[in-house]
Amino acid sequence: MEVLTEKLKKEVIQQLNLEDISPDDIDVNAPLFGEGLGLDSIDALELIVLLEKNYGLKIEDPKDGKKIFYSIHTIAEYITGHQKT
Amino acid sequence: MREVFLTGDNIITSLGFTTSENMQQLEKGVIGIHPVQDEALFPSAIPLSLIDTVRMETEFSELLSFHGKQTKDITYTRLEKLFILSIHKALQFHPGFSQNPKTLLVISSTKGNIDLLDPRKQDLPAPARLYLWDMVRIVRNFFGFVHPALIISNACISGIVAIMAAARYIRAGLFDSAVVSGGDILSEFVISGFQSFLSLSPAPCRPYDATRDGLSLGEGCGTVVLTTDPSLILSGNKIRITGSSTTNDANHISGPSRTGYELSLAIQNTLAEAGLHPVEVGFINAHGTATPFNDEMESKALGLAGLLASPVNSLKGYIGHTLGAAGVIESVVSAHSLGDNRLIRSAGFETCGVSEPIQVIERTGVKEIRSCLKTASGFGGCNAAILFQKGLS
Amino acid sequence: MNLVISHYCIIKPYQVWINDRIGYYDENFTTFAGFIKSVYKKETINYPKFYKMDSLSKLGFLSAELILKNINFDLYNREKMGVVLANSVSSLDTDLDHQQTISDRSNYFPSPAVFVYTLPNIMIGEICIRHQVKGENAFFISEKFDSKLLVDYVTELIQFNRVTACLTGWVDLIKERFHSLLMFVEVPGTATGSGKTGKTIPFSAEDLDSLYHLTRTDNHGSIN
Numbered sequence: 001m002e003v004l005t006e007k008l009k010k011e012v013i014q015q016l017n018l019e020d021i022s023p024d025d026i027d028v029n030a031p032l033f034g035e036g037l038g039l040d041s042i043d044a045l046e047l048i049v050l051l052e053k054n055y056g057l058k059i060e061d062p063k064d065g066k067k068i069f070y071s072i073h074t075i076a077e078y079i080t081g082h083q084k085t
Numbered sequence: 086m087r088e089v090f091l092t093g094d095n096i097i098t099s100l101g102f103t104t105s106e107n108m109q110q111l112e113k114g115v116i117g118i119h120p121v122q123d124e125a126l127f128p129s130a131i132p133l134s135l136i137d138t139v140r141m142e143t144e145f146s147e148l149l150s151f152h153g154k155q156t157k158d159i160t161y162t163r164l165e166k167l168f169i170l171s172i173h174k175a176l177q178f179h180p181g182f183s184q185n186p187k188t189l190l191v192i193s194s195t196k197g198n199i200d201l202l203d204p205r206k207q208d209l210p211a212p213a214r215l216y217l218w219d220m221v222r223i224v225r226n227f228f229g230f231v232h233p234a235l236i237i238s239n240a241c242i243s244g245i246v247a248i249m250a251a252a253r254y255i256r257a258g259l260f261d262s263a264v265v266s267g268g269d270i271l272s273e274f275v276i277s278g279f280q281s282f283l284s285l286s287p288a289p290c291r292p293y294d295a296t297r298d299g300l301s302l303g304e305g306c307g308t309v310v311l312t313t314d315p316s317l318i319l320s321g322n323k324i325r326i327t328g329s330s331t332t333n334d335a336n337h338i339s340g341p342s343r344t345g346y347e348l349s350l351a352i353q354n355t356l357a358e359a360g361l362h363p364v365e366v367g368f369i370n371a372h373g374t375a376t377p378f379n380d381e382m383e384s385k386a387l388g389l390a391g392l393l394a395s396p397v398n399s400l401k402g403y404i405g406h407t408l409g410a411a412g413v414i415e416s417v418v419s420a421h422s423l424g425d426n427r428l429i430r431s432a433g434f435e436t437c438g439v440s441e442p443i444q445v446i447e448r449t450g451v452k453e454i455r456s457c458l459k460t461a462s463g464f465g466g467c468n469a470a471i472l473f474q475k476g477l478s
Numbered sequence: 479m480n481l482v483i484s485h486y487c488i489i490k491p492y493q494v495w496i497n498d499r500i501g502y503y504d505e506n507f508t509t510f511a512g513f514i515k516s517v518y519k520k521e522t523i524n525y526p527k528f529y530k531m532d533s534l535s536k537l538g539f540l541s542a543e544l545i546l547k548n549i550n551f552d553l554y555n556r557e558k559m560g561v562v563l564a565n566s567v568s569s570l571d572t573d574l575d576h577q578q579t580i581s582d583r584s585n586y587f588p589s590p591a592v593f594v595y596t597l598p599n600i601m602i603g604e605i606c607i608r609h610q611v612k613g614e615n616a617f618f619i620s621e622k623f624d625s626k627l628l629v630d631y632v633t634e635l636i637q638f639n640r641v642t643a644c645l646t647g648w649v650d651l652i653k654e655r656f657h658s659l660l661m662f663v664e665v666p667g668t669a670t671g672s673g674k675t676g677k678t679i680p681f682s683a684e685d686l687d688s689l690y691h692l693t694r695t696d697n698h699g700s701i702n
Contacts, residue, residue, distance in 0.1 A: 019529040041340050045282060045590040053587045062283050195597060202577045217568055218621040236619040238568055239599045246616050257634050277580045278593035333606040333615050339594050347612055465603035467615055
């Protein structure tokens with residue numbers, strides 16, 4: 001799981017243009033939206049693109065995104081739970 | 086003070102190629118949004134409001150023949166054909182306008198010939214026509230407009246900004262008349278972009294409705310002719326532009342303000358300029374894209390502006406969101422509604438799904454109206470409002 | 479009506495001029511991306527949203543930042559401050575990026591963060607958000623810099639009291655070709671002035687053309 005969360009952190013930083021942030025700055029359990037990274041609605045949509053592009057997982061309903069994208073950890077859990085090997 | 090009157094107009098949408106065709110279809114409640122399966126536009130079927138290509142090509146060929154040989158040497162793009170057809174039809178009773186140096190041509194478009202970027206399109210004019218100014222050069226040269234054109238590209242408020250810029254210039258004495266045309270075509274470029282925002286409805290859109298779930302895209306071209314001389318007005322109705330305003334939410338580049346304050350500010354500025362009290366507004370043709378956030382924001386704005394008692398409609402349930410054409414097309418329809426004292430039902434609406442109790446027009450029919458407020462909002466946080474009034478001041 | 483330019487900013491490869499004085503100059507850059515990031519860092523703005531902007535918006539945003547940091551906003555009503563911009567290429571630079579994400583059906587991943595910038599007026603939105611400016615806004619396209627367009631349009635806005643001050647100018651960028659001229663325009667008397675001497679420039683087509691000419695030249699002479 002840690003390999004995946006580290007990979008995810010780098011991917012999120014790149015996909016969302018978080019240029020002044022390094023992977024060490026991101027706590028895997030901290031909320032991504034609201035406080036912390038201050039992500040917005042476009043970032044939420046970008047995370048949907050990231051999941052599809054990098055992991056082949058399609059989220060049809062953006063409302064599901066709230067739970068899945070809560071933190072790096074919840075994203076990693078979703079990927080592990082849904083990805084076909 | 087110089088007044089600005091509407092005289093002459095045209096609309097080209099999925100509902101028809103003239104204003105009267107469009108008005109007839111709207112009266113009958115005909116929806117122009119249909120599922121389209123076209124790989125070149127989108128990988129799967131999607132509801133779109135498409136213009137009849139066969140008819141467009143036929144009418145355009147006829148127009149070329151009418152105008153003579155030299156224009157046949159140019160390959161016109163889809164959007165250029167629409168602009169030329171629309172302006173030609175709008176000017177049919179004012180053919181001398183284009184040659185008048187005191188006539189201003191104003192063009193509004195969000196993406197112009199963006200379909201030229203499609204690598205599959207081989208039979209194309211030069212890539213320079215991707216530049217809006219080059220596209221406008223083609224249109225301007227077709228008619229021989231003396232004065233250089235003003236070109237507006239301001240997201241979904243472009244059409245209204247184009248009309249207001251022309252009206253402001255005429256009032257300020259810089260010009261005596263104007264031809265304002267707004268147009269945008271559907272393309273893979275635009276459809277894919279809106280899809281990435283998950284903002285497209287799987288069915289024809291339902292503005293202000295509780296079940297609304299996104300917008301429907303459409304293509305179109307609308308033209309309106311403005312003049313300061315009331316003797317040049319064709320119909321019996323004298324419709325004037327008496328106020329306008331733009332504001333910016335200063336909140337988010339794609340999501341609208343949560344309060345609707347800045348749109349209400351644009352509305353208030355517009356009414357103040359016209360010297361009109363909110364209770365005097367006959368009806369409102371709002372933006373009504375049917376996205377959850379836009380319609381909600383608009384209802385709040387109408388509440389803040391004291392307009393909850395005014396009938397309001399959106400035309401996007403009929404013709405979709407025509408982007409850079411929307412402000413002009415919808416203003417023309419609204420001006421005709423105003424002139425004819427007929428309100429058009431807001432298509433797609435059944436149950437109010439916004440937090441303010443706005444009076445959505447549920448049945449097409451007669452109503453004595455003396456003014457119409459047109460509003461729009463767009464990406465970049467922009468808002469626009471413009472007021473049309475009937476009769477002389 | 480005699481309006482004045484009380485502040486202006488010119489950005490071109492690889493220089494930044496603010497009110498006739500050079501704010502930044504570096505021969506070492508060969509890309510817009512490197513250059514603009516360096517200017518951003520030098521200004522210590524601390525606005526992470528900057529990194530999400532496309533190149534055109536970064537150019538417009540920074541030009542506006544360098545002007546508006548000199549403005550005492552207590553003297554102005556932000557609801558009556560306008561932003562009127564123009565360019566020749568619209569958002570073509572980002573349009574090409576969006577097109578790339580959809581050209582290959584086997585690698586079809588349109589990005590909302592890219593698509594939102596395929597409209598030239600988004601740059602106005604970024605400026606307004608940063609400075610909470612809410613007044614009249616418009617974006618025009620013309621083949622070349624059109625001083626008369628800006629003078630006529632902005633003069634009407636101020637003359638009819640739609641705004642009392644306006645940020646206006648030209649911001650053009652396609653790949654590595656870029657230049658911008660942004661100006662703060664207002665009625666003399668309310669002007670905060672420019673530099674030590676409080677100098678202002680008349681808001682006339684002729685003066686705009688002179689300022690614009692500076693964006694197209696390699697060296698940058700001072701204007702009186």
